[in-house]
Amino acid sequence: MRLVFAGTPEFSVPSLHACLASGAEVVAAYTQPDRPAGRGRKLGESPVKQAARAAGVAVEQPLTLRDKDARARLAAHAPDLMIVVAYGLILPKSVLAIPRLGCWNVHASLLPRWRGAAPIQRALLAGDLETGVDLMQMEAGLDTGPVLLEARTPIAPGDTGGSLHDRLAVLGAATLAEGLARVLRGETLAATAQREDGVEYAHKLDKAEARLDWNQSARQLERKVRAFDPWPVAEAVIDGERLRIWSAEAITGTGGEPGCIVATSREAIDIATGDGLLRVREVQRDGGRRIAVRDWLNARRKAPA
Known part of the structure; x- marks a missing residue:
């Protein structure tokens, strides 16, 4: 079986490795074009490109798959199946029809809940108790x-x-490996249509969402802190200083206007919210590194008046 793999970020790499270990032939890896990255804005290779090159797999980086020449090049690889994992480019119908067995997608949610770009973070923000991965026949x-x-x-x-990203990347690769193994044994996987109810869209994250509003409940704010770690990272004004917040938990309690510090200890500060208190444990100052709250408190005490 000839496979073409399409993916870009770190999430895709375990699935690429699953394809390489499956016994099928990975004839090409598609990934997005190199992008400027870091402070120097030098062109950086995607994690999938790096992994594919290390495995000796040919790399393709078209700007779009809507282009006739790009489709012809994909067809020339004569894929039996195309595996798509967080590729980031839209596959038109003409591309979906090229592989003999169509295209499979590894998606990090339990469909139809959280279709779209940011299913992991949306599940956390919503307070979901369960998530997972679906291996889906693309349309x-x-x-x-x-x-x-x-x-x-x-x-x-x-x-x-x-x-959650790391766990679902591994789970997605294991699920894909199972699917490939069964097809390579000659099985046909049963395709189950998605339910029509329960559809939710996981819209792309916006950095503005990470700004905490102290009028919201402590539970909502804790979910934001967890969902936006490691990007874009929750931020808020605490005692007049804008900080990034890396670790916090909702606790019961009242006292003070939302946004006011109501208690401090060596390990944390408790901040009033619209409902309950947010216990903040790790923060980051502008231009600084991630630090424990006690280090931030010590630095403020030592600062000149």
Whole structure:
């Protein structure tokens, strides 16, 4: 079986490795063009490009797959199946029809909940207790295709966008590996149409969403802190200083106007919200690194008046 893989970020890499280990032939890896990155704005290769090159797989980086020449080049690879994992480019119908078995997508949610760009963070923001990955047969709609395989995982109270991302990347690769193994044995995977109810869209994250509003409940604010770790990172004004907030938890309690510090300790500060208190444990000052709250408090005490 000839596979073409399409993916870009770190989330895609375990699935690429699953393809390479499957016994199928990975004839090409598609990924987005190199982008300026870092303070020097030098062109940076995507994690998928780096992994593909390390494995000796040919890399393709078209600006779009709507171009006739790009489609012809994909067809020339004669893929039996195309695996798409967080690629970032739209696949038109003409591309979906090229592989003999169509295109599979590894999506980080339990469809139809959280179709779209940011399913991991949206699940955390909504307070979902469970999420997972779906191996989906792709069609023209946005994450609307029938589901081939599904794997579930609980969302733990301490999960962040980063921890859930890493767990779902591994779970997605394992689910894909199972699907490939079964097809290589000659099986046809049953395709289950998605439910018509329960559809939610996971819109792309906006940095402005990470600004905390102390009038919201402590529970809502805790979810934002966890969902936006490691990007774009929650931020708020605390005692007159804008800080990025890396670690916080909602606790019961009252006192003071929303945004006021109502208690301090060596380990945390408690801040009043619209409902309950937010206990903040780790922060980051402008231009600084991530630090424990006690270090921030010490620095403020030592600062000249």
